[in-house]
Amino acid sequence: MRIAVIPGDGIGVETTAEAVKALRAVGDVFGRQLDLETLPWSADHYLETGVTIPPDGYAMLREFDAIFIGALGDPRVPDNRHARDILLGTRFELDLYVNYRPVRLLDARLCPLKDRSTADVNFIVFRENTEGLYVNVGGRFKAGTDDEVAIQEELNTYKGVHRIVKHAFEFAKANGRCRVCMADKSNAMTHGHALWQRVFKELAPRYPGIEARHLYIDALVLLMVQNPSQFDVIVTNNLFGDIITDLGAQLQGGLGMAASGNLHPGRTSMFEPVHGSAPKYAGKNVANPVGAILSAALMLEYAGWKDEAEAVEAAVKESVVSGNGTAEIGGTLGTRETGDYIADVIKTNQKAH
Numbered sequence: 001m002r003i004a005v006i007p008g009d010g011i012g013v014e015t016t017a018e019a020v021k022a023l024r025a026v027g028d029v030f031g032r033q034l035d036l037e038t039l040p041w042s043a044d045h046y047l048e049t050g051v052t053i054p055p056d057g058y059a060m061l062r063e064f065d066a067i068f069i070g071a072l073g074d075p076r077v078p079d080n081r082h083a084r085d086i087l088l089g090t091r092f093e094l095d096l097y098v099n100y101r102p103v104r105l106l107d108a109r110l111c112p113l114k115d116r117s118t119a120d121v122n123f124i125v126f127r128e129n130t131e132g133l134y135v136n137v138g139g140r141f142k143a144g145t146d147d148e149v150a151i152q153e154e155l156n157t158y159k160g161v162h163r164i165v166k167h168a169f170e171f172a173k174a175n176g177r178c179r180v181c182m183a184d185k186s187n188a189m190t191h192g193h194a195l196w197q198r199v200f201k202e203l204a205p206r207y208p209g210i211e212a213r214h215l216y217i218d219a220l221v222l223l224m225v226q227n228p229s230q231f232d233v234i235v236t237n238n239l240f241g242d243i244i245t246d247l248g249a250q251l252q253g254g255l256g257m258a259a260s261g262n263l264h265p266g267r268t269s270m271f272e273p274v275h276g277s278a279p280k281y282a283g284k285n286v287a288n289p290v291g292a293i294l295s296a297a298l299m300l301e302y303a304g305w306k307d308e309a310e311a312v313e314a315a316v317k318e319s320v321v322s323g324n325g326t327a328e329i330g331g332t333l334g335t336r337e338t339g340d341y342i343a344d345v346i347k348t349n350q351k352a353h
């Protein structure tokens with residue numbers, strides 16, 4: 001598998017290095033060839049060269065089997081233009097319409113909710129990844145004056161909504177998950193979200209074994225905290241998905257625990273931890289690499305390498321449960337030491353097999 005690796009900024013660089021370590025361990029013990037090619041696109045690169053992503057950058061990325069990306073964001077680039085081009089640009093240009101974000105509690109001790117077991121927090125969020133409020137349509141009129149008008153349009157297309165809702169149902173069907181919940185704000189956003197309602201009602205009857213439920217997004221976040229075990233698969237738009245998966249990350253123990261994939265089924269897809277570049281932690285060897293390592297496992301799973309993905313997940317779980325992790329999850333190890341621990345467990349478990 002040929003993989004483009006974009007470490008990015010801040011702690012992205014550090015957690016990506018640990019994901020790479022886990023991938024190399026998998027390559028060694030399973031006899032798999034993984035060609036990892038690092039691309040320098042980042043805030044540093046932009047500040048040095050003025051280039052966010054080269055003109056042929058997206059075409060280059062399409063040539064790889066998969067892309068692994070760390071976080072992007074640097075206070076020296078206040079308008080975040082490099083992140084917009086590299087991260088959002090790749091999502092749009094490669095049409096990675098499925099943002100796949102599993103929310104799975106690995107150790108009950110890490111859940112901020114009282115008396116919850118690992119079985120209570122185990123659901124998937126599918127976030128629409130190419131439309132919604134993130135398409136950058138809008139403008140500012142009389143900017144900087146007291147008369148300023150700022151418009152940010154939300155784009156919803158039948159094709160876009162249909163393919164993500166369908167993906168959620170198909171995933172549920174293929175993976176033995178029996179409940180799909182669609183969350184919108186159709187009571188207030190009566191145009192765009194009426195389309196979500198229409199599509200959901202159109203698709204749900206095609207999946208008779210799956211319970212289809214609709215919730216307004218505000219009710220959904222309340223229920224995610226009150227009783228997360230009722231959720232199996234959630235599908236929602238770009239903005240709401242972005243927000244609720246941070247809440248989902250905390251249900252798993254923190255932002256450093258959460259993994260994600262940006263997918264276009266059958267095509268080159270991109271994998272990344274949910275966390276940002278956390279500038280205050282950059283270079284301190286304190287960031288939790290688990291979300292990045294689990295994102296690498298999602299990449300292996302997506303490539304059809306099920307045993308390899310499970311080996312990474314098992315090693316991560318062992319590290320988390322045994323307390324061999326970073327301070328975010330109550331451990332005493334640094335970022336690098338956690339990555340070493342997980343890579344060692346991948347190797348020893350496989351040798352014992």
Ligand SMILES: NC(=O)c1ccc[n+]([C@@H]2O[C@H](COP(=O)([O-])OP(=O)(O)OC[C@H]3O[C@@H](n4cnc5c(N)ncnc54)[C@H](O)[C@@H]3O)[C@@H](O)[C@H]2O)c1
Pocket residue numbers: 011015070071072073074075080083087254255256257272273274275276277278279280286287288289328
């Ligand atoms: N996908 C991405 O590239 C992405 C996602 C979110 C934010 N960002 C960018 O990152 C920068 C910082 O944003 P932010 O502070 O809102 O979000 P952030 O995720 O970087 O950090 C929020 C807080 O979460 C904690 N945290 C995050 N990741 C952690 C980890 N791996 N281990 C331990 N603790 C962790 C830290 O306490 C941190 O202060 C901004 O420039 C933002 O635009 C990028």
